[in-house]
Amino acid sequence: MGKARRKLGEILVRLGAASAEEIEKAVNLAKGAGKRIGEMAVEAGFVSEEDLAKALAKQFGVPYVDLKDERIADRVEPSLLPEELVRKHQVLPLGKANGRLRLIVHDPMDIELLDMLRFRLNTDIEPILAPRSQIKALIDRKLSGPAQAAPQESLVTESIDRTIDTSVDASIDRAAADAPIIKLVDRILTEAVRMRASDIHVEPMADRVRLRYRIDG
Structure with a gap:
């Protein structure tokens, strides 16, 4: 049995x-506000953001x-990720x-x-903690100006980052109505092979079915 994780309040x-x-006050406030203890402790001024991250x-x-x-x-390399990921998730x-x-990361x-x-970048990740405000400040400093597309050397190349969303078109709908299900599945698989897709996701919707092909370069 694994060792029990220490409580955040005890560590602080x-x-x-x-x-x-x-900490006791923060626990009571957090319960009433529906927030995490650490978040509440920072908001109440009991703990600094840096100490919470530590x-x-x-x-x-x-x-x-x-x-x-x-x-x-100076060792931070934002160009390793698409800028939209860095800004959106504050990483x-x-x-x-x-x-x-x-x-x-901050959480x-x-x-x-x-x-x-991990799925989108197709790589294992080692998380490292830093205060959110410090991450945001460094992002603003390193990526000053309008958002730009990720450079060529990005870990996520255009082909890896590209997930093609496509709805089943009218011709496939007709095939499903007029032909056995095997032919429909065969057509979907054939298209996936043609596109060199690594994954096929089938999403039933109210009036249609959406196919999502993941393309790994």
């Missing part, structure tokens, strides 16, 4: 970032970085090591985001 108290009384890093056993340190900030690449993308509990990025 041990770090000297907050008192036990302040505590979360300890709780989840991931590295913490201070992006105000220019030596670390920053810190290079690759042992075949894994070292990715600076280690956002498993859905990490899984989505």
Whole structure:
């Protein structure tokens, strides 16, 4: 049986970032507001955003970085990801090591985001924690000006990043009505082979069916 993860409040108290009384108040406030304890502790002024990030890093056993340190900030490589991903999800690449993308994030509990990025980037990810405000400030500094397309050397090439959404057109609808299901499936598979798709996603909708072909370059 795995070792139980320490509670965030206990870690914050041990770090000297907050008192036990302040954590207790944050717990009660969080329950009433439907928020996380750490988020509430920062909003109430009991804990700094930096101390919260350090505590979360300890709780989840991931590295913490201070992006105000220019030596670390200089190593950040936003060009490794499409700019829209960096801006939308507030993440920053810190290079690759042992075949894994070292990715600076602000929320280690956002498993859905990490899984989505692993799938979309087709690579394993090593999360690294930093305060959200520091990530945002560095993104604004590194990517000043209007959003631009990802450069050629991006980890996500155009072919990998491209997911083709296509609805089943009228001809396929007619094929489904006039021919056995085997012919319809054969046509879908033939199209996937022609497009060199790695995945086929079938999404039933109210009045039609949507096919999503994932193209991996």
